[in-house]
Amino acid sequence: MRILLAEDDPSIADGICASLRQGGHAVDHVASGNLADAALRDHDYDLLVLDLGLPSLDGSEVLRRLRSRGTVMPVLVVTARDGLPERIRVLDLGADDYLVKPFALTEFEARVRALLRRASSQGKPELELGRLRLDLPGHRAWIDRSPLELTAREFSLLEALALRADRVTSRAQLIEALCDWDQELTDNGLDIAIHRLRRKLHGSGTGVRTIRGLGYLLEEMAESTSDPE
Structure with a gap:
């Protein structure tokens, strides 16, 4: 937040x-x-x-x-x-x-x-997308009943995407959500955060899809045994 x-x-x-x-x-x-x-x-x-x-x-x-x-x-x-x-x-x-x-x-x-x-989410204390569940004020996330271990930056990234799960989130929106005026986040830093979040979501049935030229979309995905990009 x-x-x-x-x-x-x-x-x-x-x-x-x-x-x-x-x-x-x-x-x-x-x-x-x-x-x-x-x-x-x-x-x-x-x-x-x-x-x-x-x-x-x-x-x-x-x-x-x-x-x-x-x-x-x-x-x-x-x-x-x-x-x-x-x-x-x-x-x-x-x-x-x-x-x-x-x-x-x-x-x-x-x-x-x-x-x-x-x-958060029109008064709902939690957000759910497939098997992924988020407690936004408590900064906690689970896949099914298993806690998802995230850094503060990774949770903020997941939160920004989850709050816009029905629409594309631009890189500028993500950078603004992750940083305050006393911090900086480079494009490379955002790429690293997205990559790490994708790896932690791998196998959960929920993933971050790149929409070329527009941004990113958090959505339910088919299960895959290969590693995320």
Whole structure:
């Protein structure tokens, strides 16, 4: 999953980014409301973690603009602003959850998992394709009942393909899903990740098919005893 964090406190931002990346997510971080608004207009995210007290543009206005564009992406507000009236106001603006600083990272991580679980695949906590089953928020996958051992990058790649299993996913979409602004993924790096994922899916009845000139498609495939390309 790709997450945008809008937080102007460097120490809090560093802790949240480290926690989310350890969980296998790609994270983009901005420290002002204007930059958050611009990022939300220019990129697709699975979750927004939003501080209200942002410079240049208040977090409440970022949220209002996001919802006015019809975006239904889940939003977790993390703020020092406490009090019932403020919580009600922000929830009425369109926030999905509200967490008051200071908070335990374990609680933050649980709330992130809950929001992503709700949003994944129209509220379904799992995706299935043939014998392959994915728990997106939990970053787990199985073939039948056997766990599929994947690196964080391999799972992110499989997740990006599985969420678009009915349509082709371009190389640009895969690179965007796998990387945040602080990381780079070359074409060769993507080829290596796809090759490794294909090998791990080999024999499962599900594979990654190359659509020449367009991208890749995750689909059920006939069983084969030969190694994947």
